[in-house]
Amino acid sequence: MTDTQLRGPTVVDRRSTTSTLTFLGATGTVTGSRFLVESGGTRLLAEAGLYQGLRELRRRNWEPFPVPAREIDAVALTHAHLDHTGYLPRLVRDGFSGPVYCTPETASLAEIVLRDSAHLQEEDARQANEGGWTRHAPALPLYDTADVERTLPLLAPRAFGQREAVGAIDISMAPAGHILGSAVLTVDAGGHRVVFSGDLGRGGHPLLLAPAPPPAADAVVVESTYGDRRHPDPAPDLLGRAVRRTVERGGSVLIPAFAVDRTELVLLELYRLTEEGLIPRLPIYVDSPMALAALDVYRRAAHAGSPQLRPDRAGALDALERLDLHHVRDAAGSEQLNTPHQPCIIVSASGMATGGRVVHHLSHQLPDPRNCVVLTGYQAAGTRGRQLLDGARALKMHGCYVPVRAEVVDVPDFSVHADADELVAWLASAPALPRIVYVVHGEAAASAALARRLEQELGVCAVAPRLGERVRLD
Incomplete structure (x- = not known):
């Protein structure tokens, strides 16, 4: 992957009348979910996830964000897991000050997750400095507790089904059945609709009800954590x-x-x-x-x-x-x-x-x-x-x-992630199939496998986008 792909392209001018979607994370990996929707001069970041796992992925957390944080109007979260929320305090440190829309339960859980994330980063930096195993002098956290405390007041809880206007963009959420408060995010921009699955749950969750079917949309951005496999039959013992x-x-x-x-x-x-x-x-x-x-x-x-x-x-x-x-x-x-x-x-x-x-x-x-x-x-x-x-x-x-x-x-x-069969069935349950499906949040082989299945079984155009790739919604 080239340096240009890692950084992503320069984002379109706010004065553009074209509605676009840019993939700023979770491409070829299951972490770092970040997707930018732009329409009518409004910029909405769907998800603000932290990269985890491989060192080359974690380094992306430290790279300058392709969009100046202060120019993002709002963030919308699907749920509280760190790979969907953990970059928020860094955005705030870099100048973001808009609302962060999510469900009430996601707000409660994100408060816990983000505080813990800052504490762990501070502790890791301290231990690395004291133990001498850091390459940096000194090792620093990506963000600290003070950044988290500036982030939490920005959380703006909204109920399932409630529509919220963010400039020229409207958003709403429906249950995703993954964890408490998890949501499928619907974004209406410039007369077009894109749906983000977030992490999609399963019908057999021991506590939560099954995910709601997706609404009709022009485009769906779907996760593919288990996009190349089926969950094995339960082994009770x-x-x-x-x-x-x-x-x-x-x-x-x-x-x-x-x-x-x-x-x-x-x-x-x-x-x-x-x-x-x-x-x-x-x-x-x-x-x-x-x-x-x-x-x-x-x-x-x-x-x-x-x-x-x-x-x-x-x-x-x-x-x-x-x-x-x-x-x-x-x-x-x-x-x-x-x-x-x-x-x-x-x-x-x-x-x-x-x-x-x-x-x-x-x-x-x-x-x-x-x-x-x-x-x-x-x-x-x-x-x-x-x-x-x-x-x-x-x-x-x-x-x-x-x-x-x-x-x-x-x-x-x-596992509370839908497998390949469940992801295909969820998309098939929509009142009308989307024009295109973007397959993200999976390792490269899993995303490619799910895209092939969607084309073969549902007849929809399905692609695994590249990091930094921008597409039009019209």
Whole structure:
């Protein structure tokens, strides 16, 4: 990829009468979602995601944004995950001051996610400087806590179905069924409509209802995280067998889990396995202040009767307290879990082991063959989770390599991303097929595979755009 492609082109003049869409992220990768819609002098950024994973991708977070931040009129978010929200504080640091539209639940969760992101970046920079493993002098965070605190007042919650005018552009949101508050974003610009799927959920989510069908649109921008594969049939005892094996050899189970939504689903499955006698009653430690705060948001939504939640699962989260559940909020309690004194289960963030407390646990527990690490979701290229999934025999953490002797088990049942069949079915459920589908937010092979299927099975024009590519909406 050339330097010009990495930076993206110069964005069209505000005086242009043409409505355009520019792909500023999430092309050829599952991270860094950023899409610019321009119409009638208005600039709307759909998503403001952080790049994660491979070093060459993470470097893009530091590159000058192709559009001056102060010239963006508004941002619209589909949900709270870091690869869709984590660039916001950097935009604010660079001059953005407009509204950030999202659902109320996304606003609540984004507050938790962004504060944690700034804290981790500050800690990583501090540790790199103290440990001497940085190439920079000194290492700096992409943004800090003060930037996040300037960002949070810009969050502008809007209900599902509510239309909002942003200059010459109108937006609205419908449930996406991925995590609490996740939305399919509809953007009307210059008499044309583009729909952004965000991350699309599945019909079998243990807590959330299925995504709403897409509206009729000229163009759809659809994710392709699992665009080249189908989810395997559920394996109800895969996690249970891993836990039992680990306990028999006197080890502990470490579960890297995304703090938002994934931790809830892991705990629900551990509750089921315990209640059915498939695993012994063990101490279960949730070692993530962010995950605990997100769990509170989910519980409040359940108690309020949120229409996003399955009615038959209203009391599921309250039942978790019947487990031997321990909430670990302080650093001292987390450090004690690095070397557990008895078999236990530790659920800790982050889900791809890119940072957070789970990295410390991995560095202590991976060398012990009695232990087990359970991966519970998509592992992006370049992450420690992906390295473990691919069979790495050593991981580099905090400047040192650590041998991987613990058992590593992949449990794909927890994925809340639609697979290829579900993505095709979702697009087919629209009242009218779009003129074109842009396939994004997937590794290159996954995006290309989904584009081929959409052309072959639905007869629509489908392309995987390039980074920095601009297209007209008319």
